Amino acid sequence: MSDTWIILGATSSMARAFARKAAASGAAVLLAGRDQPDIAILAEDCRLRGARLAEALPFDARAPEGFAPLIDRLTREEGRLNAAVFVGSMPPQSAIDADPALIDGTVTDSFTGPARFLQLFAPLVEARAGGTVVGVGSVAGDRGRIGNYVYGSAKAGFHTYLSGLRNRLTRAGGHVVTVKPGFVDTSMTWGLPGMFLVASPEAVADDIWKAVTKRKNVIYTPFFWRFIMLIIRHIPEFIFKKMKI
Amino acid sequence: MTWNSTTYSGWGRALKAKGEIARPERQGALEACLSDGLLPACGMRRSYGDAALNDGGRLIDMTRLDRMLGFDPETGILEVEAGARIGDIAAAFAPRGWLPAVMPGTGLATVGGCIAQDVHGKNHHHIGSFCQHVVALRLRQAKGTVAVSPDKTPDLFRATAGGLGQTGIILSARIRLIPCKGDVMVVTERRIEDWDQHLALLDASTATYTVGWIDATATGAALGRGILEEGETGAGLVPKRVSTRRVPLDAPAFALSGPVVRAFNAAYYRRVPARGRTVVKPIADFFFPLDKIHDWNRLYGKRGFHQFQCVVPLAAAPALRQMLESVAASGLASPLAVLKRMGPGRAGFLSFPMEGYTLAVDFPNRDEARALIARLQAMTAAAGGRIYFAKDSLARGTDAAAMYPELADWRAQVAKADPGRRLATDMVRRLNLRSEA
Numbered sequence: 001m002s003d004t005w006i007i008l009g010a011t012s013s014m015a016r017a018f019a020r021k022a023a024a025s026g027a028a029v030l031l032a033g034r035d036q037p038d039i040a041i042l043a044e045d046c047r048l049r050g051a052r053l054a055e056a057l058p059f060d061a062r063a064p065e066g067f068a069p070l071i072d073r074l075t076r077e078e079g080r081l082n083a084a085v086f087v088g089s090m091p092p093q094s095a096i097d098a099d100p101a102l103i104d105g106t107v108t109d110s111f112t113g114p115a116r117f118l119q120l121f122a123p124l125v126e127a128r129a130g131g132t133v134v135g136v137g138s139v140a141g142d143r144g145r146i147g148n149y150v151y152g153s154a155k156a157g158f159h160t161y162l163s164g165l166r167n168r169l170t171r172a173g174g175h176v177v178t179v180k181p182g183f184v185d186t187s188m189t190w191g192l193p194g195m196f197l198v199a200s201p202e203a204v205a206d207d208i209w210k211a212v213t214k215r216k217n218v219i220y221t222p223f224f225w226r227f228i229m230l231i232i233r234h235i236p237e238f239i240f241k242k243m244k245i
Numbered sequence: 246m247t248w249n250s251t252t253y254s255g256w257g258r259a260l261k262a263k264g265e266i267a268r269p270e271r272q273g274a275l276e277a278c279l280s281d282g283l284l285p286a287c288g289m290r291r292s293y294g295d296a297a298l299n300d301g302g303r304l305i306d307m308t309r310l311d312r313m314l315g316f317d318p319e320t321g322i323l324e325v326e327a328g329a330r331i332g333d334i335a336a337a338f339a340p341r342g343w344l345p346a347v348m349p350g351t352g353l354a355t356v357g358g359c360i361a362q363d364v365h366g367k368n369h370h371h372i373g374s375f376c377q378h379v380v381a382l383r384l385r386q387a388k389g390t391v392a393v394s395p396d397k398t399p400d401l402f403r404a405t406a407g408g409l410g411q412t413g414i415i416l417s418a419r420i421r422l423i424p425c426k427g428d429v430m431v432v433t434e435r436r437i438e439d440w441d442q443h444l445a446l447l448d449a450s451t452a453t454y455t456v457g458w459i460d461a462t463a464t465g466a467a468l469g470r471g472i473l474e475e476g477e478t479g480a481g482l483v484p485k486r487v488s489t490r491r492v493p494l495d496a497p498a499f500a501l502s503g504p505v506v507r508a509f510n511a512a513y514y515r516r517v518p519a520r521g522r523t524v525v526k527p528i529a530d531f532f533f534p535l536d537k538i539h540d541w542n543r544l545y546g547k548r549g550f551h552q553f554q555c556v557v558p559l560a561a562a563p564a565l566r567q568m569l570e571s572v573a574a575s576g577l578a579s580p581l582a583v584l585k586r587m588g589p590g591r592a593g594f595l596s597f598p599m600e601g602y603t604l605a606v607d608f609p610n611r612d613e614a615r616a617l618i619a620r621l622q623a624m625t626a627a628a629g630g631r632i633y634f635a636k637d638s639l640a641r642g643t644d645a646a647a648m649y650p651e652l653a654d655w656r657a658q659v660a661k662a663d664p665g666r667r668l669a670t671d672m673v674r675r676l677n678l679r680s681e682a
């Protein structure tokens with residue numbers, strides 16, 4: 001079966017690692033994001049790693065008028081269509097406190113932009129009776145914390161959206177994987193204090209790829225974050241509200 | 246954040262530096278890091294000493310600029326960003342019948358690091374050094390990006406090949422891949438009983454890839470005993486996948502103490518039956534045996550370790566034997582010791598290789614070991630040989646000048662390439678490489 005993956009937010013290091021996995025499997029990869037020259041470089045890299053086809057396409061979560069052309073491009077590929085969403089933005093909470101208007105952009109990048117794209121994508125999965133959506137959320141979406149609760153709430157919204165989408169696409173033979181990474185060694189976390197148990201983007205991509213093949217619903221990556229978040233979610237609110245973690 | 250303020254080291258972990266490191270993921274981000282001027286670059290910091298350290302200053306980590314930019318199946322020429330790792334290239338291309346012409350003993354080394362040290366592989370005696378297969382490269386200098394190639398800019402090329410990053414940041418390179426039969430290795434392993442047999446077998450070997458493991462703890466009649474490995478690429482056989490393991494903690498000091506190493510080496514030697522054997526392995530297991538154990542440098546504990554590597558001319562083999570005698574008598578060596586025959590191939594003013602024999606031995610970072618390495622360096626110089634910058638963390642400026650006769654040519658080119666002296670690293674300062682001391 002010939003697979004096609006559209007990868008949104010393709011310049012992120014996690015997306016790069018995932019695109020390479022898809023490429024090595026021989027899939028077609030449509031790499032979408034804002035920095036076109038950079039994505040063109042990744043496209044050639046994916047071709048050389050075995051992608052049946054690799055193309056750079058423009059995608060900006062804040063410019064929904066660009067979504068329909070992507071869907072048109074996807075429909076020109078035969079076989080199973082899949083989407084992986086790696087977009088999101090995390091301004092420091094202090095910047096948001098100073099300028100609440102930043103909330104709109106954060107929510108658009110991390111939740112509503114990708115969700116609007118996936119609303120257009122879902123009918124393709126239904127029409128072809130198969131295909132997988134990978135949505136990358138965050139452990140930050142599991143509980144609101146003082147340090148990044150706007151980003152966290154956007155991701156929480158995205159998690160809930162993905163769960164509903166899974167409910168919908170399962171009926172048509174499609175599948176949705178929700179990915180909740182812990183700390184990953186990306187440009188977003190580079191040099192941040194307080195990082196521990198940091199995973200490489202390649203390890204995360206391996207986990208995601210396995211979750212896709214095994215049709216997992218919700219994964220934490222690395223896996224132990226499932227237990228860390230289990231504990232964090234179960235701290236009673238009257239204690240949690242006084243904690244600084 | 247762009248700048249990560251951190252303490253870091255080379256692979257040997259004996260020398261440390263403090264400073265800020267940026268790790269750009271896109272070419273645009275790299276340019277932004279250089280807005281205040283040029284900075285030295287590093288790859289995976291698999292050099293043992295301080296070649297990739299800049300204490301008190303800033304450093305650019307190139308490992309995320311690691312994409313393949315183009316491949317021409319007619320010529321086998323691959324264009325890659327400097328941060329691409331040799332093992333990744335091998336894994337992607339070997340199934341399609343291509344391998345990097347030269348691969349060092351770790352697949353984690355980047356193309357930029359391989360150029361800046363002009364590295365050699367197990368086929369050096371046939372095919373030469375890494376940079377002899379570099380067709381062109383792009384260098385970021387203070388004023389912008391320049392194209393460098395052995396035919397159009399021969400002097401700048403020779404200063405860049407093995408040039409420790411002092412002519413500019415290597416952005417990308419066009420390297421020649423060589424055809425291979427597939428992604429497995431057919432390896433013949435033979436016991437070698439002593440020093441004379443070791444050299445004789447290395448001299449006589451006609452295999453494409455040859456390397457000798459040497460038991461650097463064996464003395465007397467067994468001095469120089471080891472295992473000769475000869476490899477050819479193969480196809481069609483499916484070996485099992487390798488899983489990587491990690492050394493989670495710094496090991497205690499006794500882990501590599503004399504008795505432990507002697508016992509390990511004896512067992513390792515007997516692992517190969519007396520009549521020899523032929524085994525089939527994944528290519529990575531043959532070329533990069535240690536990469537299977539992540540962070541194995543932690544086995545030496547938190548003080549770290551040193552590798553001594555020298556090459557001496559063929560005629561100086563007796564001097565090399567004396568060095569091995571000192572090593573074996575000291576009881577300080579670790580199990581990691583290698584003897585290889587080198588051909589004459591080298592591409593730069595400061596390239597390590599010369600026709601002869603090269604010996605590499607690891608030592609824990611202790612006073613006695615440092616004193617022994619100083620003696621070995623002196624013996625190397627006296628034998629007309631040289632030590633390898635990729636491994637060194639103990640030599641002094643005067644040693645280097647005597648061993649690298651083309652140092653003056655290199656200095657002249659580097660003075661032109663980096664007049665602002667922005668690219669100096671800890672090693673360059675320690676060995677006084679850039680100034681006429």
Ligand SMILES: Cc1cc2nc3c(=O)[nH]c(=O)nc-3n(C[C@H](O)[C@H](O)[C@H](O)COP(=O)(O)OP(=O)(O)OC[C@H]3O[C@@H](n4cnc5c(N)ncnc54)[C@H](O)[C@@H]3O)c2cc1C
Pocket residue numbers: 256285286287288289290291292293296297307327328348349350351353354355356357358359361362363364365366367409410411413414415416535635636670
């Ligand atoms: C287990 C092991 C086995 C090894 N086996 C071999 C072997 O068989 N043969 C051999 O020759 N070597 C061998 N080496 C040494 C290794 O190949 C070299 O040290 C190589 O340079 C490491 O590459 P790196 O990417 O880690 O470079 P680094 O160590 O990070 O940097 C090395 C030098 O290159 C410069 N540099 C790196 N990238 C750039 C860039 N983009 N632009 C400009 N300058 C740059 C740095 O400033 C530094 O001077 C081995 C090392 C290990 C750990």
